[in-house]
Amino acid sequence: MSADVLVDPAQQTPYFLWGLGNTARDGTGDGYLFATGGTASGGLRGAIATGNWTTEQQVASSGGLPRGVWKNVTLTVGDGVAVLYLDGVEVGRNANATIKPSDLGGGVTAANYLGRSLYASDKYFRGKLKDVRLYDRALTGLQVATLPANSTTIRSVALASLKTPAVIDPGASSVVLPVRPGTDLRRLAPEFGLAPGATIAPAGGPVDLSRPRRFTVTGAGGERRVWTVEAHETRSPALPGYHADPNIVAFGDTYYLYPTTDGFDGWSGTKFSAWSSKDLVHWTDRGVILDLGPDVSWADKNAWAPTIAQRGGKYYFYFCAEAKIGVAVSDSPTGPFVDSGKPLIARNPDGGQAIDPAVFVDPTGQPYLYWGNGNAYVVPLNDDMVSFAPAKITRLSGLDDFREGLFMAERNGTYYLSWSIDDTRSEDYRVGYATAASPTGPFTNRGLILGKDAHLGVLGTGHSSMLRVPGTDDWYLAYHRFGIPGGDGTHRETTIDKLTFRRDGTIVPVTPTLESVRPQRIPQCRGAVRPG
Structure with a gap:
């Protein structure tokens, strides 16, 4: 069966593009054949069954069915093989599809639907279908390729x-x-x-x-x-391999990136690394600076989203582990770092994960720590950088669609607080921001800084950090995106693009690029402090 489909971006799941069978609305009966686009970012699949869902023989693609654009979906079943095609290209195959369409009701089906599931609890299809074709044979790959929607692909x-x-x-x-x-x-x-x-x-x-x-x-x-x-x-990603949640800073005449090491199911990495560069383009791996196993007594897994600050000749490295926030200290930005021995934040006052710290030192020298998932918080840190007064924790409000990934920067007396929206597994993961006259608000929402560019294959853009090149008004945004090609919410890459401001101080939305940025060194300033 083949159809040209346009799935509305607001489609709810689960849903069927089509379903053919004799089942009742609870899925009981003698079988069905169907195809579904699944979620917005994954789940394109088809199946044939002799009963309810427990009897399904499925074929699925590694990617999803894009929404908001016309696509041709073709599912063939025959000779023990089920094949799924997207725009005439094979995207999935099951060589053990022993059920034949003729097994369904002896070749006769009465519950046949377009845009409706055979299960009453499923959602109706929202979108458009055209050129729907049902064949009495399994088309070959060549025949699928020459269907009208695919012949000019x-x-x-x-x-x-x-x-x-x-x-x-x-x-x-x-x-x-x-x-x-x-x-x-x-x-x-x-x-x-x-x-x-x-x-x-x-x-x-x-x-x-x-x-x-x-x-x-x-x-x-x-x-x-x-x-x-x-x-x-294509000069991106900035770092080779999979890295996410990048915190970019400048110490002395050197730039540093501190990311989450990515590529693990369930975000189960255990090590933090540091990267350095003199020009924002050529990055050097400075090795592991903290390992949750041997270096942290209170956590062994889920090393996420670090941030760092310098004060009094020391470097303070804040990190997530097991949905708690810790802090480790070193004499050098590249470690080794020594953990404080206990979580700095073990839980949130109002629920949600205690993750994604961002440290910020305001022009007066007062340090602040921001964090949160679902709920957003800020607290002024004590001068020791490793403690705070719990009574001073403020829950931030009015951050539109806040999910996680807070970051604070200051420019010309205005404070810019950014955060990530949606789920990091979604291709629509993006960054919003707000401004205030103080580090703790109240904040005025200003819209988006960053979003995907599917045209370039840039998806899942989020968890960013802003960098001002010392001695200049040049700004950059470090962020992660799905790996190219084939990335997802646990296979993400770190990249950098230019950040610019309008005359009124608002941020021009960042244009994701494949080119990334040109080299820029930190200007040499007399009396500049070099890192140890």
């Missing part, structure tokens, strides 16, 4: 200079080529994978892709579609 791109796979968006008819730094964008010769019998123009030979260029794909049946192709020198 660019299926793949081969190019030696690609740093990561091309980002192909059939819904927007666009292709982004993330090429390695130094590639001449004016002389690229991409080879496009097309449906059988399709052609593309211009074809062959180098083309200038320093600007977006249009290509026309003509299907075997004469259908035409115009695609926009563009290339980007």
Whole structure:
């Protein structure tokens, strides 16, 4: 079965795109065949069953069904194999699909629905369906590729200079080529994978892709579609591998990044590392600076979201472990750090996880600690940087859609508090901010600083930190995004982009890029303090 589908971004789950069977609304009966787009970020799958859900033989893709754009979804079942296609490209296969469509009601079904589940508790489909096709045979991959919606699709791109796979968006008819730094964008010769019998123009030979260029794909049946192709020198991520929740700072003439080490199921990492750079572009791994196993007596797992501050020649490293916040101290920004021996914050006054600390020292020298998940808090720290008066904890209010990831910065007497919105597993993870005349508010919401750019394949942008280059009014934003390609909420990359302010002091929303930033050194100032 095949259909062109457009899923409304507000679609609730669970839901079916279609369902064919003889089941009652509670799922009992002699089976069904269905497809669902699942959640906003994952769960595209189909299944055939001889009874209720416990008998399902499923086929699923590793990614989800994008929302808000037209996509072709095709599910084939035959000869013991179930195959799922998205825009004519195979995205899932089950070679052990022993149930045949003819097993359902002896080949006769009466409960057949478009946009409605066979289960009464499921949600109705919200969106649009067109060109719905039901076949009496399992189409081959070639036949699926030549369906009208797929015959003009660019299926793949081969190019030696690609740093990561091309980002192909059939819904927007666009292709982004993330090429390695130094590639001449004016002389690229991409080879496009097309449906059988399709052609593309211009074809062959180098083309200038320093600007977006249009290509026309003509299907075997004469259908035409115009695609926009563009290339980007890709200098991100800033750090190799998976790293999230980056805290970026400058000490002396050096920049430092302190991230969560990512890539573990359930965010179960145990080690913190530090990275240093003289120019924001070339980063050096300074190794593990704190390990929850041997270095922290009160926690062994979930090393998340660190932050750091310097005071009196010491460096104070605040970190999450087992949903508590600790602090460790060192004579150097690269450690080794010695834990205080107990959590600084073991629980919140009003519930929610005690996570995501952000330390801020105001122009008077007063340090503050911000943290929270679900509820947001701030407290002034004592001069020792490792204690505070519990009675001085303030619960922050009025932060629109606050989830986690607080960060504070000050510019020209205005205090900028940012935070992350949504779930870090969502491609819509994003950053909002508010301003105030003091570090503790009251705050005025100002909207978003940062959001995804699906056109570039940049998703799940959040948990950011702001950096002012010492001695300048140049600002940068460090944040994480889903890894490219194939990342998710536990496989995230750290990157950096430029942050700018309007004349009225509000922040211009950051444009996520693949290029990241150009080198910028810290100006040499007489009497500058260098880190130990």
